Every structure is written in C-alpha cells, then in structure tokens.
Amino acid sequence: MTDSRMRVVVNDEEQYSVWWSDHEPPTGWTATGFEGTREECLDHIDTVWTDMRPLGVRGRDR
Numbered sequence: 001m002t003d004s005r006m007r008v009v010v011n012d013e014e015q016y017s018v019w020w021s022d023h024e025p026p027t028g029w030t031a032t033g034f035e036g037t038r039e040e041c042l043d044h045i046d047t048v049w050t051d052m053r054p055l056g057v058r059g060r061d062r
Contacts, residue, residue: 004020004021004037004038005020005021005022005035005036005037006018006019006020006021006035006036006037006038006040006041007019007020007021007025007031007032007034007035007041008031008032008033008034008035008041008044008045009025009026009029009030009031009032010029010030010032011028011029011030012028012055013054013055013056014049014054014055015049015052015054016032016045016048016049017029017045018038018041018042018045019031021035
C-alpha cells in the first residue's frame with residue numbers, strides 16, 4: 001500500500017469515510033478539510049465520529 005494523500009469525507013447522515021485527495025468526493029459526500037495518510041485520516045475519524053448511528057436514526061431518540 002502506498003502513502004497516498006487521503007482526505008476525510010462526510011455524507012448528509014454524518015457518516016465518515018476516506019477518499020483520495022486528488023479526486024473529487026463521490027456524489028453525496030463532502031470533504032471535511034482534514035487530509036493526511038490513510039492512517040492519519042482513520043485516526044481523525046476515530047476522534048470525531050463518536051456516534052456511528054446515521055443522523056436520521058439519532059434524531060429519533062429525542
């Protein structure tokens with residue numbers, strides 16, 4: 001595996017993923033502004049994605 005630059009992306013349900021920094025995110029996903037190695041991006045996601053449930057499901061708990 002290479003050390004290609006990756007970026008953290010998020011969708012409307014506040015689910016996170018990684019995507020190549022030199023490619024546009026897929027439809028429905030937006031770059032968060034965080035870039036790094038794949039491992040750095042995954043570490044960042046571990047920090048910010050504290051509730052894995054999709055936003056639509058979390059809203060039902062209220």
